[in-house]
Amino acid sequence: MTSYDLGTLIANFKKKDKIALARLITLIENEPERAHEVFKHFESVKHESYIIGFTGSPGVGKSTLTGAIAQKMLDEGKSVGIISVDPTSPFSGGAFLGDRVRMTNISLHPNVFMRSLASRGYKGGISRAVFDITMLYEAFGIDIIIIETVGVGQAEFDVYNLVYTVVVILVPGYGDVIQMQKAGIIEIGDIYDVNKKDLGGEDIAVQIEMMLDDTIFQSGYRPPVVLTNAIKGEGVDDLLQYIWDHKEHIELSGTIKEKQKNRFNYKIKELVFTKVEKLISEEVLNKKKIKEIVNDALDNSSFRIYDNVHSLFEKLNFKIEEE
Numbered sequence: 001m002t003s004y005d006l007g008t009l010i011a012n013f014k015k016k017d018k019i020a021l022a023r024l025i026t027l028i029e030n031e032p033e034r035a036h037e038v039f040k041h042f043e044s045v046k047h048e049s050y051i052i053g054f055t056g057s058p059g060v061g062k063s064t065l066t067g068a069i070a071q072k073m074l075d076e077g078k079s080v081g082i083i084s085v086d087p088t089s090p091f092s093g094g095a096f097l098g099d100r101v102r103m104t105n106i107s108l109h110p111n112v113f114m115r116s117l118a119s120r121g122y123k124g125g126i127s128r129a130v131f132d133i134t135m136l137y138e139a140f141g142i143d144i145i146i147i148e149t150v151g152v153g154q155a156e157f158d159v160y161n162l163v164y165t166v167v168v169i170l171v172p173g174y175g176d177v178i179q180m181q182k183a184g185i186i187e188i189g190d191i192y193d194v195n196k197k198d199l200g201g202e203d204i205a206v207q208i209e210m211m212l213d214d215t216i217f218q219s220g221y222r223p224p225v226v227l228t229n230a231i232k233g234e235g236v237d238d239l240l241q242y243i244w245d246h247k248e249h250i251e252l253s254g255t256i257k258e259k260q261k262n263r264f265n266y267k268i269k270e271l272v273f274t275k276v277e278k279l280i281s282e283e284v285l286n287k288k289k290i291k292e293i294v295n296d297a298l299d300n301s302s303f304r305i306y307d308n309v310h311s312l313f314e315k316l317n318f319k320i321e322e323e
């Protein structure tokens, strides 16, 4: 994987070379343990991207809508980085091609970058990979990042911890709002988009509004509901406006700082766990002592493993000296 010299890659990346960005993403996807080598080069950068999540069941129109919204953002002079998490694709290449077909208008634009990930098979999980890619997009100086996820499963829920505005996308006839409520999806939306309005959707919008009527919003912000036709671009301006409104709301109320703290805590925990796991494997699991505990269990009593492992850890001295 180290067929490219890291120094050259970073130098090209800093010159805004999209190929260098793509290669660094691949490097970090495959070798997350090298992330510190990469990000060391950006410690003087203070650029922050605004991160938006688009979530909804398969086929609701997430990619089409992402394409339409991204086009509007480009028209406003912003650069856009897209990350599509595709749970069905066994490898990212397939997802990328599929989404590129749906985002043909924008995929060749110089200020757009796209990446698709299969949601399985990443060291540290999908949210680890997604987080690291958002960091590379930020380092690259991208203004807006859109993360497209299918709204099921823990991995996707983790992604909500990484974004500032969550757009939940529904379509006419798709189940009912109660079903979504059960899945916990309904609580996480900052904006609700009922897409495919050419097929109806008023009833769904009414159901969501009713549900929102029953919810108390401490922050004073009530999530709006918008109807769109992503193919024709209808309602997309409204959706975009709601995104900017939410951004403004969280910036003015200071909520964005909390969300950023959340992001950092989440990442730090993941980095620490990864390090500790490695340390434990090297320092503990490979030790002779473990074999002794196993043999002791075989020779004497299986019940001894609990106390033996407990005693082993009593001898470990994990401490960070704080002055």
Ligand SMILES: Nc1nc2c(ncn2[C@@H]2O[C@H](COP(=O)(O)OP(=O)(O)OP(=O)(O)O)[C@@H](O)[C@H]2O)c(=O)[nH]1
Binding pocket: 056, 057, 058, 059, 060, 061, 062, 063, 064, 065, 102, 150, 195, 196, 197, 198, 199, 228, 229, 230, 231, 232
């Ligand atoms: N009628 C109608 N079809 C739409 C609309 N938006 C998207 N579609 C179609 O719905 C299908 C799925 O759209 P995608 O954008 O791929 O949906 P997705 O949610 O990204 O799908 P996955 O990534 O596979 O989960 C495509 O055939 C789109 O052309 C809309 O507003 N109206």
Ligand SMILES: [Mg+2]
Binding pocket: 062, 063, 064, 084, 099, 148
């Ligand atoms: Mg899609």
